[in-house]
Amino acid sequence: MQIVETLGFGQTGWGGLLLMAALMTLCVTLTALLIGAVLGAVVAAAKLSQSRAIRTAGGVYTTIFRGVPELLIIYLVYFGGSSAVTMIGAYFGYDGFLGLPTFIAGALAVGLICGAYQAEVYRGAFLAIPRGELEAAEAIGMNRLLRFRRIIAPQVLRFALPGIGNVWQLSLKDSALVSVTGLADLMRTSQVAAGSTRQYFLFFIVGGCLYLVLTSMSDRLFASAERRASRSMPAGIGQI
Amino acid sequence: MDFPFLFQTMKTLLAALPMTLALFSLSVLFGGLLALLIVWMRVGGNPVLSRFARGYIFIFRGSPLLIQMFLVFYGLGQFGFIRHSFVWPALREPFVCAVLSLALCTAGYTAEIFRFGLRAVQPREIEAARAIGMSGFLLVRRIIAPIAFRHALPAYSTEIVMMVKSTALASLVTVWEVTGVAQRLIAQTYRTMEVFLCAAIIYLVLNFLILQAMALIEHRLSPHRRAAVSLVPGGLPVSR
Numbered sequence: 001m002q003i004v005e006t007l008g009f010g011q012t013g014w015g016g017l018l019l020m021a022a023l024m025t026l027c028v029t030l031t032a033l034l035i036g037a038v039l040g041a042v043v044a045a046a047k048l049s050q051s052r053a054i055r056t057a058g059g060v061y062t063t064i065f066r067g068v069p070e071l072l073i074i075y076l077v078y079f080g081g082s083s084a085v086t087m088i089g090a091y092f093g094y095d096g097f098l099g100l101p102t103f104i105a106g107a108l109a110v111g112l113i114c115g116a117y118q119a120e121v122y123r124g125a126f127l128a129i130p131r132g133e134l135e136a137a138e139a140i141g142m143n144r145l146l147r148f149r150r151i152i153a154p155q156v157l158r159f160a161l162p163g164i165g166n167v168w169q170l171s172l173k174d175s176a177l178v179s180v181t182g183l184a185d186l187m188r189t190s191q192v193a194a195g196s197t198r199q200y201f202l203f204f205i206v207g208g209c210l211y212l213v214l215t216s217m218s219d220r221l222f223a224s225a226e227r228r229a230s231r232s233m234p235a236g237i238g239q240i
Numbered sequence: 241m242d243f244p245f246l247f248q249t250m251k252t253l254l255a256a257l258p259m260t261l262a263l264f265s266l267s268v269l270f271g272g273l274l275a276l277l278i279v280w281m282r283v284g285g286n287p288v289l290s291r292f293a294r295g296y297i298f299i300f301r302g303s304p305l306l307i308q309m310f311l312v313f314y315g316l317g318q319f320g321f322i323r324h325s326f327v328w329p330a331l332r333e334p335f336v337c338a339v340l341s342l343a344l345c346t347a348g349y350t351a352e353i354f355r356f357g358l359r360a361v362q363p364r365e366i367e368a369a370r371a372i373g374m375s376g377f378l379l380v381r382r383i384i385a386p387i388a389f390r391h392a393l394p395a396y397s398t399e400i401v402m403m404v405k406s407t408a409l410a411s412l413v414t415v416w417e418v419t420g421v422a423q424r425l426i427a428q429t430y431r432t433m434e435v436f437l438c439a440a441i442i443y444l445v446l447n448f449l450i451l452q453a454m455a456l457i458e459h460r461l462s463p464h465r466r467a468a469v470s471l472v473p474g475g476l477p478v479s480r
Contacts, residue, residue, distance in 0.1 A: 067401070067447045068440045069408030072419050080432040176304035180412065187306060194314065201315035208303040208311065215302040 006197060007206060014193045014203070021189035022210050028106050028185060029175045033168060035111025040118025047123050058119065065116035070109075070174045077109035078102070078181045106178030106185075114171040121163030125156040158229045165222035169215055176211070186210055242434065249425060249438045253418050257442060260417040263335075263407040267342035268400060274343060275350035282355060293351070300348030306409055309341040313413045338410035342403065349399050357392025358384070390461045397454035401447050418442055 009015045046058030065073065081100035089098045129152065137151045179188035190207030194200040282293035300308065316322050316331055330336045361384050369383045411420025422439040426432050 063444065064440060067405075067444045069405040069419050069443060071408040071411070072422060072436065072439055072443070075419075075423055075426060076432055076436045079426050079430070080436070083430055083432060173304040176306045177409075179306070187304065190307065191310065194310075199318070201311065201318045204307055204311040204315050208299075208307045211303040211307065212299065216298075 003202065006199065006202070014189075014197075017189055018186070018193070018206065018210065021184055021186040022214065024184060025172070025175055025186040025211075026214065028103065028110065028178060028183070029168070029172050031103075031107035032110035032114055032171050032175065033164075035107060036114035036118045036167070036171070039111065039115030040122055043115060043119035044122035044126065047119060048126060062116045062119055065113050066120075070113055070177050071180070073113055074106070074109040074177055074180060077112065078105040081105050081108070102178070102181040102183035105181055106175065106183050110171050110174050110178065113174060114167050117167045117170065118160075118164065121160045121167060122156060124163065125159035126152065128159045129155050161222070161226050161229050165219070165226070168218060168222070172211070172215060172218065245429075245431065246434055246438060249435055250441075252425065253421055253435075253438050253442055256416055256418045256421040259415065260404075260407050260446075263338055263342065263410050263415065263417060264404055266339045267346060267407070268403055270339065270343035271346035271350055271403075274347035275354055278347055278351040279354045279358070282351060283358060297348045297351055300345050301352070305341065305345045305406055306412065308345055309338065309409055309413055312341045312344075313337040334410070334413045334415045338407075338413055338415050342406055342410070345406070346399065346403055349402070350396065353392050353395045353399055354388065356395065357388035357390075360391035361387045386461070390458070393454065393458050393461070397451060397458075400450055400454065404443065404447055404450065 005013060007013060007015050007018075043058045043061050046054045047062070049055050049058070078100060082098065082105075085098045085100050086096075089096070133151055133155075134147070137147045142150065175185060176187040179185055179191065182188065184192075186207055190203045194203035197203070278293045278296055281289040282297070284290065312331075313334065316337075322328060322331065331340075365383055365387065366379065369379050374382060407417055408419035410417055411423060414420075418439055422435050425435045429435070
């Protein structure tokens with residue numbers, strides 16, 4: 001019954017901390033997904049732009065953030081961000097090392113990566129809109145903003161949903177790497193618990209299972225969202 | 241720009257490149273073989289094996305690679321029977337643990353990719369092969385495997401690029417590959433941008449070369465999809 005005590009919610013149990021950590025993982029990933037959505041939309045617009053220079057810039061962004069290891073990007077944001085913060089601190093007369101808050105650094109790093117993937121998803125979704133609909137909207141005199149709001153955005157979101165689901169799963173797993181900065185997410189807490197109880201196997205299995213719960217639950221959620229979003233679509237396009 | 245520093249950094253990082261390449265090639269090789277076994281279990285028709293393969297794919301695709309790697313590296317050593325068995329001299333090595341967990345993880349993803357490739361093999365092609373008397377291994381070797389592999393290739397090349405990036409995690413179990421060395425340099429010099437630039441260039445060039453090689457293989461494997469070159473000198477290519 002020692003396992004129950006180690007994993008329980010009592011004084012010496014790690015259960016509460018692990019659940020909190022799972023919540024932290026969800027928060028980091030959600031923040032990253034939102035940052036990534038904004039970045040992704042901008043980069044997708046850049047990659048679809050008329051101007052060659054802007055297109056190239058968008059291409060460079062997606063190439064770098066999809067081609068370089070996630071861990072390296074987390075180091076870049078964390079250490080780079082910390083030295084920037086330290087520099088700002090020195091400007092205001094504080095001389096010493098200032099760290100970028102690990103939550104912000106982690107969410108930003110994962111957001112940068114997931115923005116690159118989301119950009120590709122949104123670009124693909126935009127290209128999936130039938131050209132005729134855009135022309136029709138223009139023909140009846142909708143301006144750009146209205147066209148975006150009424151024609152482009154609803155369809156892009158609908159076509160992009162399966163892709164966003166993939167990106168979410170990817171980011172959920174990438175967020176485990178944020179643990180290297182010391183943020184108390186699920187990975188980090190499993191590690192700390194494993195180290196302090198010397199029960200490595202147990203805690204990494206439990207941590208892994210909690211990740212599996214998160215990924216399979218969000219899988220379900222996205223599947224039902226997809227069904228809901230495609231209920232007005234003619235059968236044959238993206239039905240599950 | 242401090243070119244001597246960049247040059248020095250590049251030299252230090254390139255010295256770690258063989259380690260990254262060793263991790264990458266060994267894990268892709270073993271992961272690919274394991275994936276073949278799993279996909280055979282998955283589609284073989286035996287319900288027990290199929291269920292096992294499903295479970296394997298679910299677990300290794302649903303949890304972060306880092307937690308799998310820590311489970312192998314820290315978790316297995318917790319058990320006396322493993323520490324006293326003949327595999328321990330190998331499992332004690334961080335390099336072996338890293339390759340093992342990378343291979344186990346990629347096998348889950350690759351098995352799914354191969355399975356989608358298999359679905360592209362049309363029943364009539366198999367029927368035709370059976371009709372002329374092929375069966376068993378000959379059928380797989382001549383008909384199923386080439387078609388399935390060709391269809392799986394685009395997704396497989398994405399997975400291989402993911403593997404290049406995943407080797408970075410080996411640095412967290414004390415294998416000194418490119419990202420680990422880069423992290424050490426950042427911590428020593430606090431020149432995040434320069435070190436990141438050098439490491440990013442190494443990974444991007446590596447990924448570029450791999451994608452080019454995969455594109456070449458794809459090109460070689462699909463001559464039937466291209467227009468046949470006319471044998472008449474100066475004639476137009478004839479499309480089939």
